[in-house]
Amino acid sequence: MALLELKDVSIAYGNNIVVDDFSLTLDKGEIACLLGPSGCGKTSLLRAIAGFETIRTGEIYLNGELVSQPAKTLAPEKRHIGMVFQDFALFPHLNNADNIRFGIRHLKRAEQKKRVNELLELIGLSQMKHRYPHELSGAQQQRIALARALAPKPSLLLLDEPFSSMDVELRGELAREVRKILKHQGISAILVSHDQHEAFAMADNIGIIKDGKLQQWDTPYNLYHKPANLFVADFIGHGALIEGAVIDNNTIDTSLARLEGKVPKGCQKGCKVKVLVRPDDILHDDCSPRKALIVDRNFRGANYLYTLELEDGTRLFSLVHSHHKHEIGEQLGITLEIDDLVVFPAQDASEHQKDK
Amino acid sequence: MIKTPHISKSSKLPRFNLGAISIIAIALILALPIMVIASFVFQPSNDNWQHLVNVLLGEYISNSLLLMLGVAAGVISMGVITAWLTSMCEFPGRRFFSWALLLPLAIPAYIIAYTYTGLLDFSGPVQSQLRGWFGWKYGDYWFPEVRSLGGAIAMLSLVLYPYVYMMTRAAFLEQSICVLEVSRTLGNSPLASFFKVALPLARPAIITGLSLALMETLADFGTVQYFGVSTFTTGIFRTWFGMGDSATAAKLSAVLLGFVFVLIMLERWSRSRARFHHTSNKYTAIKRYPLTGFRALLALLACLLPVLFGFILPATQLLVWSLTTAEETLDSHFFKLLTNSLMLASITALLALAIALLLSYGKRLLKSPLVNTSVRIASMGYAIPGTVIAVGVLIPFAWLDNTLDSWMREHFNISTGLLLSGTLFALVFAYTVRFLSVSIQAIDSGLEKIRPSMDDAGRSLGLSPLRVLRQIHLPLMKGTVLTALLLVFVDVLKELPATLIMRPFNFNTLAVRAYEMASDERLADAGAPALMIVLAGLLPIILLSRAISHSRAGGSQ
Numbered sequence: 001m002a003l004l005e006l007k008d009v010s011i012a013y014g015n016n017i018v019v020d021d022f023s024l025t026l027d028k029g030e031i032a033c034l035l036g037p038s039g040c041g042k043t044s045l046l047r048a049i050a051g052f053e054t055i056r057t058g059e060i061y062l063n064g065e066l067v068s069q070p071a072k073t074l075a076p077e078k079r080h081i082g083m084v085f086q087d088f089a090l091f092p093h094l095n096n097a098d099n100i101r102f103g104i105r106h107l108k109r110a111e112q113k114k115r116v117n118e119l120l121e122l123i124g125l126s127q128m129k130h131r132y133p134h135e136l137s138g139a140q141q142q143r144i145a146l147a148r149a150l151a152p153k154p155s156l157l158l159l160d161e162p163f164s165s166m167d168v169e170l171r172g173e174l175a176r177e178v179r180k181i182l183k184h185q186g187i188s189a190i191l192v193s194h195d196q197h198e199a200f201a202m203a204d205n206i207g208i209i210k211d212g213k214l215q216q217w218d219t220p221y222n223l224y225h226k227p228a229n230l231f232v233a234d235f236i237g238h239g240a241l242i243e244g245a246v247i248d249n250n251t252i253d254t255s256l257a258r259l260e261g262k263v264p265k266g267c268q269k270g271c272k273v274k275v276l277v278r279p280d281d282i283l284h285d286d287c288s289p290r291k292a293l294i295v296d297r298n299f300r301g302a303n304y305l306y307t308l309e310l311e312d313g314t315r316l317f318s319l320v321h322s323h324h325k326h327e328i329g330e331q332l333g334i335t336l337e338i339d340d341l342v343v344f345p346a347q348d349a350s351e352h353q354k355d356k
Numbered sequence: 357m358i359k360t361p362h363i364s365k366s367s368k369l370p371r372f373n374l375g376a377i378s379i380i381a382i383a384l385i386l387a388l389p390i391m392v393i394a395s396f397v398f399q400p401s402n403d404n405w406q407h408l409v410n411v412l413l414g415e416y417i418s419n420s421l422l423l424m425l426g427v428a429a430g431v432i433s434m435g436v437i438t439a440w441l442t443s444m445c446e447f448p449g450r451r452f453f454s455w456a457l458l459l460p461l462a463i464p465a466y467i468i469a470y471t472y473t474g475l476l477d478f479s480g481p482v483q484s485q486l487r488g489w490f491g492w493k494y495g496d497y498w499f500p501e502v503r504s505l506g507g508a509i510a511m512l513s514l515v516l517y518p519y520v521y522m523m524t525r526a527a528f529l530e531q532s533i534c535v536l537e538v539s540r541t542l543g544n545s546p547l548a549s550f551f552k553v554a555l556p557l558a559r560p561a562i563i564t565g566l567s568l569a570l571m572e573t574l575a576d577f578g579t580v581q582y583f584g585v586s587t588f589t590t591g592i593f594r595t596w597f598g599m600g601d602s603a604t605a606a607k608l609s610a611v612l613l614g615f616v617f618v619l620i621m622l623e624r625w626s627r628s629r630a631r632f633h634h635t636s637n638k639y640t641a642i643k644r645y646p647l648t649g650f651r652a653l654l655a656l657l658a659c660l661l662p663v664l665f666g667f668i669l670p671a672t673q674l675l676v677w678s679l680t681t682a683e684e685t686l687d688s689h690f691f692k693l694l695t696n697s698l699m700l701a702s703i704t705a706l707l708a709l710a711i712a713l714l715l716s717y718g719k720r721l722l723k724s725p726l727v728n729t730s731v732r733i734a735s736m737g738y739a740i741p742g743t744v745i746a747v748g749v750l751i752p753f754a755w756l757d758n759t760l761d762s763w764m765r766e767h768f769n770i771s772t773g774l775l776l777s778g779t780l781f782a783l784v785f786a787y788t789v790r791f792l793s794v795s796i797q798a799i800d801s802g803l804e805k806i807r808p809s810m811d812d813a814g815r816s817l818g819l820s821p822l823r824v825l826r827q828i829h830l831p832l833m834k835g836t837v838l839t840a841l842l843l844v845f846v847d848v849l850k851e852l853p854a855t856l857i858m859r860p861f862n863f864n865t866l867a868v869r870a871y872e873m874a875s876d877e878r879l880a881d882a883g884a885p886a887l888m889i890v891l892a893g894l895l896p897i898i899l900l901s902r903a904i905s906h907s908r909a910g911g912s913q
Binding site: 050051052075076077079080082083085086087089091092093102103106148149158 | 814817818819820
């Protein structure tokens with residue numbers, strides 16, 4: 001049985017619909033992420049799962065029990081859901097141990113103490129037990145907030161942009177650390193984020209949301225390599241969409257090369273399409289007869305991200321090992337290595353452009 | 357888009373409506389005095405009013421304007437210079453002065469006026485000493501007359517400059533040090549940076565502090581009355597008591613309200629401007645300019661003089677008077693005064709706290725524009741002079757009493773007399789109108805620290821809304837609640853004009869006693885009640901100075 005199930009959930013404030021007809025299921029032990037640009041409705045959805053937000057249509061089930069329906073919302077304190085807030089919301093009048101203890105005060109003293117110590121050890125802050133939240137760094141406060149949410153052993157943990165106040169370098173590290181703790185404790189979790197690296201580092205499955213609608217629910221790998229639509233292709237990772245024309249069922253002609261791969265349904269010969277080319281699809285090979293002009297170069301440590309221009313002005317990106325240093329204005333020899341060709345009909349692309 | 361129109365009305369709605377209605381009702385009741393006064397603008401005028409306009413109004417206006425102009429010059433020069441020195445420069449005694457400069461705030465203007473009159477008049481210690489040294493006699497020499505417009509300006513400036521000091525200092529501390537450093541790298545000296553960068557950036561804060569000081573100046577009654585300077589407040593008092601003409605007093609009050617309104621607008625405007633002057637959220641520790649030798653001495657003097665003349669000297673004089681008159685003044689009568697004052701102050705503080713809690717929580721929970729406006733209306737009183745509020749409360753209360761009395765006599769042949777006016781109830785009501793905003797501000801700033809996510813965190817950890825209030829809000833609000841109580845308590849203790857006009861017959865407070873003794877030229881006897889007021893006034897100053905020394909995030913003192 002699924003731990004959490006959302007069926008056709010909509011959330012609206014007045015006439016403003018922020019989440020539209022949203023469904024998902026989450027299994028026990030699974031970590032998922034709701035990913036999307038700011039204002040896409042992901043936080044409203046999370047708050048609806050927690051019980052802070054009423055839903056306009058649909059149903060939410062937790063452990064098979066109906067907890068939210070339009071007419072009735074089970075109070076947040078009765079759901080046994082843990083939550084980590086964007087600003088951590090630690091109680092400034094309590095020390096760290098008491099903050100963690102806050103949700104388990106109904107237990108026996110000895111048990112409370114044991115659980116608090118266990119969690120402090122888990123997050124590696126045992127020596128900070130008697131300190132107050134304001135004496136901790138942001139990352140430490142975040143871990144206390146996590147421990148506080150975990151203390152009552154919730155069946156589900158919700159995290160609302162938990163790393164957004166951290167330095168970029170810290171985020172990935174913390175996300176992996178939190179993932180390790182959750183997996184170790186066997187706790188299911190839903191994370192809300194607008195940062196894909198954070199989502200990749202933490203989640204088993206990611207739901208991409210745009211304007212309150214679910215675009216794709218998939219593993220990080222598939223989101224990158226098999227995006228379901230142009231929005232996902234554009235939102236996840238780096239890449240160029242180049243123009244092409246369908247030759248036959250299996251072949252597309254582009255200014256880069258003739259590419260083999262599945263043509264979208266309903267596309268006939270001569271049909272205009274857009275092909276997604278990732279920077280890692282284009283390999284550097286000095287011996288290759290196919291050349292492209294380097295118009296920009298971005299050093300990224302282990303590799304360079306080159307912006308290339310073809311004869312007809314089409315621009316591409318290529319990720320090249322940083323030992324191979326080429327100057328802007330040189331011709332770079334390239335070969336193609338595309339496993340799964342991602343092709344979208346061209347009219348979708350123009351709509352996508354309009355949306356932007 | 358919406359498929360099933362299951363628009364769920366949450367079950368909380370009726371309760372919230374009740375809350376909103378009670379908040380709006382409270383705001384309307386508290387706005388009653390101001391509305392009554394404002395309505396007199398449109399009343400036909402009588403002979404008294406004509407006479408007043410022809411003969412006295414010009415003097416009231418010119419005196420009030422001159423007073424405001426003088427006080428503005430005084431508080432800005434004292435406030436800004438000391439704020440800059442204590443926040444940006446390093447010199448011996450800086451840390452002491454950064455809180456000691458607030459001390460004059462503890463002394464009400466009318467009390468400092470009494471002490472300086474005692475110190476500087478013909479028989480006072482200063483002139484006696486001078487005569488002793490130089491062998492002068494009466495009429496041999498010129499000595500500045502303290503009981504004059506100039507004297508009033510000096511007195512008010514000495515006790516009101518801390519408003520400008522506080523606001524400006526906070527602005528200097530909040531300024532990103534980077535903008536000053538940028539100015540230095542672009543070739544400006546520290547002094548040039550002050551005039552070209554720091555001062556313009558602090559301007560909204562200076563104007564806010566100035567408008568607060570000027571509101572107090574307009575509201576002052578005790579000082580100008582004692583010094584014989586005719587202004588609006590003395591005029592209102594005279595028409596009310598001397599001529600018993602409530603309509604003219606109300607009309608005069610309405611004109612004064614016009615002046616106050618300009619100041620409120622000025623304050624609002626400058627506060628909204630202040631937002632744009634926040635240059636950074638990153639605080640680096642301030643590197644103060646070290647001052648040595650002659651310059652350090654100058655800085656020390658600049659900070660010492662306001663404290664010396666604004667607090668140390670008058671407080672010492674009060675202490676001396678209290679000690680010399682202790683035997684006669686400290687009798688049972690004095691303790692009656694004390695209990696009267698304490699009782700009024702406690703009742704008002706508790707009432708204002710209860711209303712402020714209701715209003716502030718209502719604003720937070722209901723998030724309705726109507727409620728927000730109501731709360732703003734309810735907290736307008738801080739700018740309204742006590743004399744105006746007294747007139748605005750007494751007129752409708754007297755009308756109610758008379759109407760009720762005649763109705764009861766007509767129908768039941770019973771005379772109810774004065775039920776509201778001339779009672780402590782009316783007085784407490786007037787205090788609440790005047791000082792509620794102090795409470796609301798304190799509670800609001802406390803509530804701001806409790807982010808909404810803390811409520812949610814409590815709920816997600818299994819607390820019901822009521823227990824969130826008890827286990828999260830209550831412990832966090834304890835300090836705030838005490839502050840709100842204390843501030844109103846002290847303000848009531850100091851209040852003079854409204855008490856003077858509205859107190860029940862034969863009911864005296866410390867402030868009224870000090871006023872009466874001073875009016876009778878028994879300045880020494882005014883010492884003990886005045887000293888009590890000043891001592892009580894020190895409590896919030898201590899709180900304030902503690903808050904100030906903790907005010908800078910991440911900055912070491």
